Amino acid sequence: MNFVDYLELNRRSNPDQIAIRTETNTWTYEELVRDVRRFANVLQSDGISSESHVAVMLPNTYEFAVALFGSLARNQLTGLIDPRSKRGELETLITQMDPAAIVTTAENADSVREIDQSISVYCTEAGDGVGQDFWEQTEAASAEFRVPETLGEEEALMLHTSGSTGQPKAVVHTHGSFIAVSDLATISYELHSDTTHLAALPLYHCWGLMNLGATLKIGGEIVLMNRWNPEEAMERIDEYGIDFFSGVPAMYKDLMASPQSDQWQPTSLEVAITGGARVPSELIPDAEALLECPVFNGWGMTETFAAGVWEEPSQERRIPSVGTSSDRLFEVKVIDQEDGSELPSGEAGELLVRGDAVMKRYLGQPSETSDVFSGEWLRTGDIARIDQDGYVYLQDREKYMIITGGENIYPQEVEDVIEELDGVRNAVVVAKPDERKGEKPVAFVERTDQSELTEAEIKSHCLDQLAAFKHPRTVTFIDDPPRNSVGKIQRTALEEEIVD
Structure with a gap:
């Protein structure tokens, strides 16, 4: 299936349910699907072939969702780019992703045009004078569109690595992996159609995208934060009854360090997740005391669509373990880095993972793709040990x-x-x-x-x-x-x- 098929199902079953909320507006599933169809028709009428690539370079906005799902609805291979990318990184990513069209802000439109004038640029702000007006085009388009039949193994997304350890790469994931990680989060953390998620992580990042997918696939509500601010996060959690929150350790530290933390008493949160960086052992109990809900740790990478290993409510907690692999989606093992042999429980070596949400390839980089795979197993570059019960303990990155x-x-x-x-x-x-x-x-x-x-x-x-x-x-x-x-x-x- 195509992920957009699930949005269509939610539109039919609960059209007036709020899908996305920002600080100033809300959109129902009926309205979201209408705009997704319209933008899909914009791409089609503008002659953007379904074989061409499309890029979305936006912060956490409603337009991000419309552009992403409108592109996926046409089976376009869709790249997500950090809107804060510097010129050199942006040029590398555009060269790698080779988009025929890009949706971005006026602030970034000039840079895109300077890099490649052949790209069709859709600007989300009106009257900027650069590129086509995203909303003028979208609102004028027909809302009649049928999502073509899509196979799970078809390529859907290009997600760039953070670049914090080297040159960025475009990691290719399929429709199947996007759906699989969305399902995994939904099942693991018991999300439901009444779930309200505070999207504080960037949606162009694999973890933020997974949370977006999990919440919208189940018919819940996404509350978007365009920029992280701990005090604003507290206000939105209280105002909108947020029950699902995800954040890197720095976000939890910000919440705990806020002058408002002493008076804050959240009542709606049911589950919170952390990861994406090293999690100090004391952070989780301290965060749980503040949020008044369980906070679960996990490990993942762009190549595994942010998933891989994590704690679940049904499991015994073993701090500082990041949890176990989910039999529903992944397998993990640890190998000797010199001879490649699998190591017994308790011994540290390189962590390998395989499963339905492992990336398909690095776009345009076959040798780099070959280097990180050992058969079906992805070599993560992380040093870890696995105890006799399958709990994974990370030690560090091999390269560090x-x-x-x-x-x-x-x-x-x-x-x-x-x-x-x-x-x-x-x-x-x-x-x-x-x-x-x-x-x-x-x-x-x-x-x-x-x-x-x-x-x-x-x-x-x-x-x-x-x-x-x-x-x-x-x-x-x-x-x-x-x-x-x-x-x-x-x-x-x-x-x-x-x-x-």
Whole structure:
């Protein structure tokens, strides 16, 4: 099936149910499907072949949903691009995705045209003078459209990697994988047609997109946040009775650090999910105390459509495990990185995953695709161990490992120790070149407000808790660490500061 078929089903069964809400407006399933059909007809009447690619470069807006599903309704291979992309990254992604049409804001339209004048640009703001007016075209189009028969294995989406560890790639997923991860979230967290989800994560990111799919597929309501703000999130949770929330650890930290957190008493939340970055062990119980609902951890990547391993309400919790793989969708194993043999429970090695929502390929990069697959198994580059009951414990990314004098250091272990200290909001440990030992660990630390924690205190604590070779040789305090679109601190940007 095509994902849009589920929107059509919801339109027929509950047309007046609110599908999407913003700060200023609401749209029902009847209205959403009407606009999706209209935009599909716009693409068709403008001569955009169904074999061509379409890109959507928008923040969390209603137009994002209309453009995405309108394109998918025609079986277009549809790329999602971060609207905050810098010129160099945007040029790379447009070259990779090769879209015949792109839906974007006036702010980005000029950049798109400068990169490739042959692209049909649809602007979501009227009167900008660049490209076609998205709404003028859409509202004038017919609302009569029939979604063609779609096979699950047909390619549907191009999702770009964050670029936090290198050049961005366009990860190709199928209609089947989009539907499968939406179903997995719905079943795992018992979502239903009365579910109201606060979409604080970017919809152009795989995790935000999965939550969008899960909520709309089941006939629930999405409340869009265009920009993250903890106080606004609290207000919307209370005002709209939000019962489903997802956020990276930084978002939960922001909520807990908000001056309003002491007086905030949410009553509607039923389930919250975190992941997308390292989750300190103490964060989950602290977040649960604030939100007054269970907060579940998980692991995924763009190549697995944000899913892979996660905690579920029906499972025993084993902190700091990220949970188990879902037999409904994924299998996982750990292998020896040297000989590729599967390791027994309890031993650490590279985590591999296979299943229905694993990516099909990297667009236009066959050798890179071949490099990350071992048969049907995707090599994740994450170091993990799996206990005898199938619980997965992440250690770190293979590429982040620091080797000093022949000794291996996993930055996450050092970061966890630093974040035990009062006054630390975030810690990132990276490698610095060293003439004698090859590399040495150095730390970047974001302190909480009013914290007077010193470099000496952090080093002393690490020496007390870790082997001496693991302690950071220097500590640099940073007030505003560089982050990507989902709030993850960009490790490579900090590494570049060392080189500079």
